[in-house]
Amino acid sequence: MVAAIAEIGGGYLVWQWLRERKKINIGLVGGIILFVYGVIPTLQPSNFGRVYAAYGRIFVVMAIIWGLTIDKKRPDRFEIFGGFIVLIGAFIIFYAPRQ
Incomplete structure (x- = not known):
């Protein structure tokens, strides 16, 4: 964050x-x-790609929150839906079991 x-x-x-x-x-x-x-x-202790995948999800959510609080722009349904997709994708990248 x-x-x-x-x-x-x-x-x-x-x-x-x-x-x-x-x-x-x-x-x-x-x-x-x-x-x-x-x-x-x-x-961060993890490798570069995973750190940035985890960071990417946080960045998207924080950018939406920034827009809401600083720019006074309420996110529309597509920003919220897209934010959830990013969170799910980053979660898979970061936490998927590896061999």
């Missing part, structure tokens, strides 16, 4: 700088946060 908040939050700050014409300091802080986001997955 920390990685998702860092990626979405950092990206949001860069978005604010470039798209909403905020000061460059906002973009720089966003860039630093995005760098930290890149480091966070390396702290």
